[in-house]
Amino acid sequence: DIISTVEFNHTGELLATGDKGGRVVIFQREPESKNAPHSQGEYDVYSTFQSHEPEFDYLKSLEIEEKINKIKWLPQHNAAHSLLSTNDKTIKLWKITERDKRPEGYNLKDEEGKLKDLSTVTSLQVPVLKPMDLMVEVSPRRVFANGHTYHINSISVNSDCETYMSADDLRINLWHLAVTDRSFNIVDIKPANMEDLTEVITASEFHPHHCNLFVYSSSKGSLRLCDMRAAALCDKHSKLFEEPEDPSNRSFFSEIISSVSDVKFSHSGRYMLTRDYLTVKVWDLNMEARPIETYQVHDYLRSKLCSLYENDCIFDKFECAWNGSDSVIMTGAYNNFFRMFDRNTKRDVTLEASRESSKPRAVLKPRRVCVGGKRRRDDISVDSLDFTKKILHTAWHPAENIIAVAATNNLYIFQDKVNSEMH
Amino acid sequence: MEVQKEAQRIMTLSVWKMYHSRMQRGGLRLHRSLQLSLVMRSARELYLSAKVEAHEPEVPLPPVRSPDPRLHQSREAEAVAEAAPPDGEQPSPEPMDTREAPPAEETPARCAPRPAKVSRKRRNSSLSDGGDVGLVPSKKARLEEEGEGASAEVPDRLQPPPAQAEGAFPNLARVLQRRFSGLLNCSPPAPPTAPPACEAKPACRPADSMLNVLVRAVVAF
Numbered sequence: 001d002i003i004s005t006v007e008f009n010h011t012g013e014l015l016a017t018g019d020k021g022g023r024v025v026i027f028q029r030e031p032e033s034k035n036a037p038h039s040q041g042e043y044d045v046y047s048t049f050q051s052h053e054p055e056f057d058y059l060k061s062l063e064i065e066e067k068i069n070k071i072k073w074l075p076q077h078n079a080a081h082s083l084l085s086t087n088d089k090t091i092k093l094w095k096i097t098e099r100d101k102r103p104e105g106y107n108l109k110d111e112e113g114k115l116k117d118l119s120t121v122t123s124l125q126v127p128v129l130k131p132m133d134l135m136v137e138v139s140p141r142r143v144f145a146n147g148h149t150y151h152i153n154s155i156s157v158n159s160d161c162e163t164y165m166s167a168d169d170l171r172i173n174l175w176h177l178a179v180t181d182r183s184f185n186i187v188d189i190k191p192a193n194m195e196d197l198t199e200v201i202t203a204s205e206f207h208p209h210h211c212n213l214f215v216y217s218s219s220k221g222s223l224r225l226c227d228m229r230a231a232a233l234c235d236k237h238s239k240l241f242e243e244p245e246d247p248s249n250r251s252f253f254s255e256i257i258s259s260v261s262d263v264k265f266s267h268s269g270r271y272m273l274t275r276d277y278l279t280v281k282v283w284d285l286n287m288e289a290r291p292i293e294t295y296q297v298h299d300y301l302r303s304k305l306c307s308l309y310e311n312d313c314i315f316d317k318f319e320c321a322w323n324g325s326d327s328v329i330m331t332g333a334y335n336n337f338f339r340m341f342d343r344n345t346k347r348d349v350t351l352e353a354s355r356e357s358s359k360p361r362a363v364l365k366p367r368r369v370c371v372g373g374k375r376r377r378d379d380i381s382v383d384s385l386d387f388t389k390k391i392l393h394t395a396w397h398p399a400e401n402i403i404a405v406a407a408t409n410n411l412y413i414f415q416d417k418v419n420s421e422m423h
Numbered sequence: 424m425e426v427q428k429e430a431q432r433i434m435t436l437s438v439w440k441m442y443h444s445r446m447q448r449g450g451l452r453l454h455r456s457l458q459l460s461l462v463m464r465s466a467r468e469l470y471l472s473a474k475v476e477a478h479e480p481e482v483p484l485p486p487v488r489s490p491d492p493r494l495h496q497s498r499e500a501e502a503v504a505e506a507a508p509p510d511g512e513q514p515s516p517e518p519m520d521t522r523e524a525p526p527a528e529e530t531p532a533r534c535a536p537r538p539a540k541v542s543r544k545r546r547n548s549s550l551s552d553g554g555d556v557g558l559v560p561s562k563k564a565r566l567e568e569e570g571e572g573a574s575a576e577v578p579d580r581l582q583p584p585p586a587q588a589e590g591a592f593p594n595l596a597r598v599l600q601r602r603f604s605g606l607l608n609c610s611p612p613a614p615p616t617a618p619p620a621c622e623a624k625p626a627c628r629p630a631d632s633m634l635n636v637l638v639r640a641v642v643a644f
Contacts, residue, residue: 065449088449150453169453200454219454252433252469255461259454309462310436315455 003406005393009073009081012397015043015404016083017411018068022052024085026096026136027413043413047096047136052087064089070155072164074177082141084164088151091166093142093177101129147173147183154203160211167204167216174228186234187216187226202317203263210269213238221258221276223283241272241283243290253305253314261317266326267398273329275320278302280331282343295341295348298333300371300382313387321396321403332391335380336407337367353391353405353412364414427477430470437463 001019008015015027028046055064065088074082074093081096105127110116150168157164165174165186172187187204191197204216212228224237245254257277264273272283274291278299281291297318301308308314313334320331332338333350341348350367357364370379393406401416437459444451444459 060450062450063448067449151449153454197457200457202454219457252462252465255465256458259458306433309433312440315458 002409003393003411004067005069005071006395006404006406006411007071007073007083008395008397008404009083010075010398012399012402014046014073014081015395015413016071016073016085017404017406018051018071018085019409020065020067022050022054022066022068022087024049024051024068024071024083024094027411041415047138049094049138051085051092051094052090055089057089069152072155072157074157075161077161084155084157086152086155086166089145089148091144091147091152091155091175092140093144094138095141096136096138099135099137100131100133102132103127104130142177142180144175144180144183147175153201154205156204156206156214158206158211159209163211165204165206165214167201169200172201172204172214172216172234184232186228186232188233188235202260205263205265208265208267208269215263215265215272217260217263217274219259220255221260223260223263223272223274225285239285239288241288241291243281249302251305253309256309256314257305262319264320264322266322267324268326271326273320273322275318275331277314277316277318280320280329280341282329293343295329295339297331297339298369300369304382308387311387313390316390316392318391319393321394323396323401324399330394330396330403332394332405334387334390335369335385336389336391337369338391338394338405351414353407353410353414355410358412358414424473424477427470427473430466430473433466434463434470437466 001021001023003017003019005018006015007017013029015029017025017027019025025048026046027043029041029043032041051068052066054066056062057064067087068085069087071083071085074084076082079097083094083096085092085094104111105125107121107124107127108116108118144166147166148168148171150170152166152168155164155166162178163174163176165172166183167173167187170188170190171185173183174186175183187201189199189201199218199220199222202217202219204214207213207215213225214228214234215223215225217223221242223241225239225241226234227238228234230236230238245258260274260276262273262275265271266273270285271292272285274281274283275297278301279297280295282293283291305314318332320329322329327344328340328342330338330340336353337350338353339348339350350369351364352367365378368376368379369385370376370381375381389407391405391407395404397403403414405412405414441456441459441463444455
């Protein structure tokens, strides 16, 4: 099924994917072993479960899709792993545990669990734990329902590990992980008169270190940093990050393409990364006037916005990601291409996630889109790009150069074995 | 002229998209509706200014109405559900009110200036289909008076051109009607399972209510 979200956990040992059918598949990295040098830390399926089912809202006569919009891992505190998964309306907390032993030697039950005939029991034994094949059990621990009128677009776990927030088009709610029947509304941009609506919330995230700070992006291309210490309702932002529009780029579709589809804090907490339709931008929390870096993802599409509007591609919401050291940023594009930008060397590369180019241990070859002018042999022209093959969801391992790229219904995991500046 | 044609094409496209977005699983998406309405508005402004230049002096410049998001006004399912929509003036719950924000359109109330008073009537909300008539009795009654008697879906069926809900542009509305009568005759795609409130497309309607319907098509979302 079509993958709708990809997320590494905090150690990178586990990788979760959610799909349109409401399923979550978790991959686990195999420990590198000297005996099998070929399986150097590859990811295998660890667990699969159905997170959300389609529901029907009878009051509004609406079907609620089971598609998983976002998955976020909780920091691990004990042997169990936990993650939050959400569809348009309901967030669920799942606990993932392993069972690799089972008790054997009961006195009253036999191996199959049937009660023994007491007359055959002549001595007592203490049941012992014997190893068994690893079984991964996933159970829903909490269901956070009925918090949102509009469609949830993001969730983010706070660094305090006790609370998390969920954002829909107009509101952001703060939840406690242990409390399901109540949430606090911390942002509400719904105008008194819906006729006056001009922008919606598109993404939000908590600061990685400061538990009182969070950011949310809007469809107008602005970012608002809010401080929960300032007021209970954070409608008034602490900082507003907005870049003035370039008048030379104005078109019918300027407003649509300036909408921010994803926002991510850097691991350091000093920067934010945003993705709009044609660019990725790095913002410094200390500078609100404009981003400190702007990278063109596929500027050759700027002249094709009308066709992209016709085929709905202009509404695609691409995600973006930082690498562990915040030196490289990555985002997806069309034709199963994804792009990486090295912030230090200012070099960028375009790579393709496809079966042909992804034989095991093959090195990915950089691709190029030619926009007229000289065309090299393997270049692809803009007009032959396949717009049905889009990479919307990507994730970068928190520490190593391992990336997970979702191309429609395939997941590609690329690892960098040699320390090189570009993947 | 090219500009006008292009603008018209985009408006038509936008309306089609709005119509189709209602049929999606999961209901109308507020963000998508907002984006479509923004494009519609830009295209409309361009179309109108091109029209003005192409000597149609009697068409006044569009007052800049509050942005199309006004279309989203009827979003409140809760509002509709909780209280029988009280206010006749209020641009209210359009059919879409029980769904995600309706796309861009001007409210019917805005059509007030139009010659046909019927345009002031709010359309039936989808709530009233299903027997929740008690919640919005007045609307349904008005609709019946109008002789429309159709659900909100109806105008959608007529698949209207980028409607002009402004009462101030009767000429534009007529032009659109003339131009898009072909569109009106072609039926929209087979109704998907979704909106229960959908009713059969009316076979034929008197011309003036068609105009009203056209005008309100935008609202239909």
